[in-house]
Amino acid sequence: xxxxxxxxxxxxxxxxxxxxxxxxxxxxxxxxxxxxxxxxxxxxxxxxxxxxxxxxxxxxxxxxxxxxxxxxxxxxxxxxxxxxxxxxxxxxxxxxxxxxxx
Amino acid sequence: xxxxxxxxxxxxxxxxxxxxxxxxxxxxxxxxxxxxxxxxxxxxxxxxxxxxxxxxxxxxxxxxxxxxxxxxxxxxxxxxxxxxxxxxxxxxxxxxxxxxxxxxxxxxxxxxxxxxxxxxxxxxxxxxxxxxxxxxxxxxxxxxxxxxxxxxxxxxxxxxxxxxxxxxxxxxxxxxxxxxxxxxxxxxxxxxxxxxxxxxxxxxxxxxxxxxxxxxxxxxxxxxxx
Numbered sequence: 001x002x003x004x005x006x007x008x009x010x011x012x013x014x015x016x017x018x019x020x021x022x023x024x025x026x027x028x029x030x031x032x033x034x035x036x037x038x039x040x041x042x043x044x045x046x047x048x049x050x051x052x053x054x055x056x057x058x059x060x061x062x063x064x065x066x067x068x069x070x071x072x073x074x075x076x077x078x079x080x081x082x083x084x085x086x087x088x089x090x091x092x093x094x095x096x097x098x099x100x101x102x
Numbered sequence: 103x104x105x106x107x108x109x110x111x112x113x114x115x116x117x118x119x120x121x122x123x124x125x126x127x128x129x130x131x132x133x134x135x136x137x138x139x140x141x142x143x144x145x146x147x148x149x150x151x152x153x154x155x156x157x158x159x160x161x162x163x164x165x166x167x168x169x170x171x172x173x174x175x176x177x178x179x180x181x182x183x184x185x186x187x188x189x190x191x192x193x194x195x196x197x198x199x200x201x202x203x204x205x206x207x208x209x210x211x212x213x214x215x216x217x218x219x220x221x222x223x224x225x226x227x228x229x230x231x232x233x234x235x236x237x238x239x240x241x242x243x244x245x246x247x248x249x250x251x252x253x254x255x256x257x258x259x260x261x262x263x264x265x266x267x268x269x270x271x272x273x274x275x276x277x278x279x280x281x282x283x284x285x286x287x288x289x290x291x292x293x294x295x296x297x298x299x300x301x302x303x304x305x306x307x308x309x310x311x312x313x314x315x316x317x318x319x320x321x322x323x324x325x326x327x328x
Contacts, residue, residue: 019230039229046233052240060239064196064232065225 007092010050110142143170158184165198179220202226246313
């Protein structure tokens with residue numbers, strides 16, 4: 001999959017991360033919908049600081065979970081696409097094409 | 103499938119209580135227990151477990167413990183159960199090759215599920231610690247990349263001097279080894295410090311060691327020598 005995205009992902013500042021007993025939820029003020037996160041998506045959300053390249057996320061996930069680069073890239077791409085589509089993440093300056101690198 | 107578990111904890115009460123409680127989990131069986139790292143390695147090799155769970159109190163040189171456990175055939179997965187949540191300890195564990203990490207306040211159900219996940223080939227990290235862990239790994243990778251670029255900026259002679267610094271040689275011995283004067287060695291060292299953007303020889307050595315570049319530096323120097 002190749003998704004056109006721009007630059008580095010950054011969290012929307014008004015979105016709250018709430019950890020409940022067995023799950024994590026993102027809640028945006030003014031929106032009815034909340035967004036459930038699995039542990040990897042939660043970590044990716046935390047790394048969306050406007051400074052961290054998705055490729056760096058992929059490399060670190062490979063190291064922790066001993067998965068292939070392709071698997072990690074697919075997970076990171078999917079999570080970022082979902083977060084972006086939900087309006088929870090925006091992209092800073094610069095252009096990047098996930099899924100077509102390396 | 104029943105997951106075979108070796109449980110390593112210095113406290114006999116804990117070992118027995120956990121083993122007893124896990125009887126209720128019909129798919130997890132404690133096949134042996136160990137009270138110290140050496141016993142953990144021996145039991146891993148003797149009982150062919152799927153997972154070896156080691157509590158933090160047993161941890162010393164974690165990488166050698168993992169290495170010893172992994173020498174078993176087939177190599178079991180390694181779970182560390184540490185005390186308080188500690189990002190530094192988690193990073194150390196992951197770098198040592200641990201497959202799973204739980205904090206000491208984890209319930210028995212969490213431990214059992216982690217053991218199952220490890221047996222399935224998955225890795226286990228507490229969700230609230232995963233983000234900080236990935237951030238530290240990314241930061242470490244950035245530092246290593248930067249340090250590697252700095253190494254490339256050194257001249258071949260400066261790399262030789264740096265390699266001897268890493269080996270702990272003083273100016274006189276470096277001078278003997280390289281057949282140059284101690285004054286020239288000191289000049290090289292000053293240039294190295296400036297290029298690596300560090301303030302002391304100790305910092306230069308630490309930079310090379312902490313960014314995992316010792317072997318790369320050695321290869322660079324050997325490449326020049328050959």
